[in-house]
Amino acid sequence: MSQPADLVINARWVIPVEPADVTLEHHAVAIRGGTIIDLLPQDLARTRYRADRTVSLPDHVLIPGLVNLHAHSPMALMRGIADDLPLMRWLQEAIWPAEGKYVSSAFVREGTLLAIAEMLRGGITTCNEMYFHPHAAAEAFDLLGMRAVIGLTTLEFPTPYASDADDYLRKGLAARDAWNGHPLIGFALAPHAPYTVADATFARIATLAAELDIPIHMHIHETAQEVADSLAQHGKRPLARLAALDLLGENFIGVHAVHLDDSDIELLQRHRCSVAHCPTSNMKLASGIAPVARLLAAEIRTGLGTDGAASNNRLDLFQEIRHASLLAKVSTFDATAVPAHTALRMATLNGAQALGLGDRIGSIVTGKAADLCAIALDTFETRPCFNPASHLVHVAGREHVSHVWVAGEIRVNKGDTVLQLNDTELLGFAALWQTRLSN
Known part of the structure; x- marks a missing residue:
């Protein structure tokens, strides 16, 4: 007797990620x-399931x-x-002044809605988010039905969102409680x-993370100057400072994690930390090339992130997959570094595991949520196809x-997003804020 199913998807190829390769x-x-109940040959599915x-x-x-891990x-x-500025000039001369003038809950909600539409259309189903006004971000992810882990951003200096570290945490935790x-x-x-947060705040964050059993998500070792400044100010490299504060785990x-030496990699390995590799942003800001091949060799869980559209300028994880693989090859002079299946795992299961969601998403396995993406290889630029995994990367x-x-x-159907908002509304948000930011 056949079993009931809400949906059966028949595909020419399935790359489940687990098992590997x-x-x-x-x-x-x-x-x-909403849950995967089986992965099986199509002939068997036709007799086993009544969809x-x-x-x-x-x-x-x-x-x-x-x-999207960052x-x-x-x-x-x-x-x-x-564009075309190094990180600290980009932050200090352009981004932070603009944020100080314009960031609000409306800015966050409408910008997040625009980003979600872009990410969903590009096959991204989960976003590890970091910005201000987490309640407004949650509203956007909820409205458009995308999975998200929303960071409770914390700084020592004031912004229009919060006055000091305690205020950031108080407001962030209230949003967490509400959702x-x-x-x-x-x-x-x-x-x-590390250069925007004090030791006392880090100590409180370490305690909260343990109490709440939630991830800690932060920028680390992005530039050589960051490492040099930490040595001058604290007498330690940033990761060593965080380890001393019991933040690593x-x-x-x-x-x-661009500028790592052997001691940094040993710390990440020993504490079983994860890394969010953002290759396009690192290239665009001229921050450097993260030692991804060494991280993977050390079995340090490494996922992929887009960073923000202001430093990329695309929320395109296919671009990150390709750049991660190619940068690993050229920086090590090893064409076997980060092969296709590894790059795909970085963009799926590695990111899910880093977020503590590896038992729920990240691979096509019975019992996991049906977060899925289909890619059409039916056009002349994708033919012939000898190796589907390689095709997805290259x-x-x-x-x-x-x-x-x-x-x-369903969130994207035959290339068109299926959302609570239409393209005209989303483009309206973009036009409105472009006018404001241009003044």
Whole structure:
């Protein structure tokens, strides 16, 4: 007797990520209640499941939804506002002044909505977010049905959002309490960086992270100057300082991690930390090339992030997958560094595990949420296809994403987003804020 399913997806290829280095042909994914209930050959699926809906993807690759391990979504409204500057000039001369003048809950909500539409259309189903006004960000992710972990940004200096570190934490924790239990929205503590947060605040964050069992998400070792300044001010490299403050652990996500020496890698390995690699932002700001091959060799969980659209300038994880693989190869003179399946794992399961969500998302496995992305390989620029995994890294782009599901709900259908807002409304937000930011 056949079993009921809400949805069965038949695909030419399925790359489940778990087990590793596997590509399945002519397989189907069965979904019920937003959860994957089976992955099996299509012939068997036709006899085993009685589906309310069936989607056929005859020239497509089905993969887990992509996990953007580091983003500043509202900065989609600042796309291109200050290009061709190094990090600290970019922050001090352009970004921080603009944020001081314009950032509000409306800015965050509308910028996040714009970013979500871009990310979903590019196959991203989960975003690890870091910005101000977390309640407004949560409203946006909730409205458009995207999975998110929202960082409670903390700084020592005042902004229009908060007056000091205690105020940032108080407001952030209130937002977490208000959204606690939401099926798609979680939270992380997000101290901005070692150079903007004091030891006493770090100590409090370490205590809160342990009490609440949530990740710590922060920029770390992004530039050589950051490391030099830490040595001059604290007598320690940034990661060593954080280790002394008991901040490092399995829940710690270090963003960028470009300038690492052997002692830094040993600390990340020993404490089982994760790294969010943002290759395009690191290139654009001339910060350097993260030693990804060494991180992976040390079994340090490394995912991929876009960073914000003001320093990328795309929220495009396919671009990050390609850049991560190519930069690893050219920086090590090793063409075997970060092969295709490894790059795909970085963009899916590694990011999910870093967020503490590896048992729920990141691979196509029975019992996990049906966060899925289909990529069409049916156009002349994607033919012929000898190796679908390699094609996803080196040939296809976000423009080839045809379908996206979050917890079994369709969010992109044949390339068009299925959202509570239409493109005209989203473009209106962009036009409004461009006018304000231009004044």
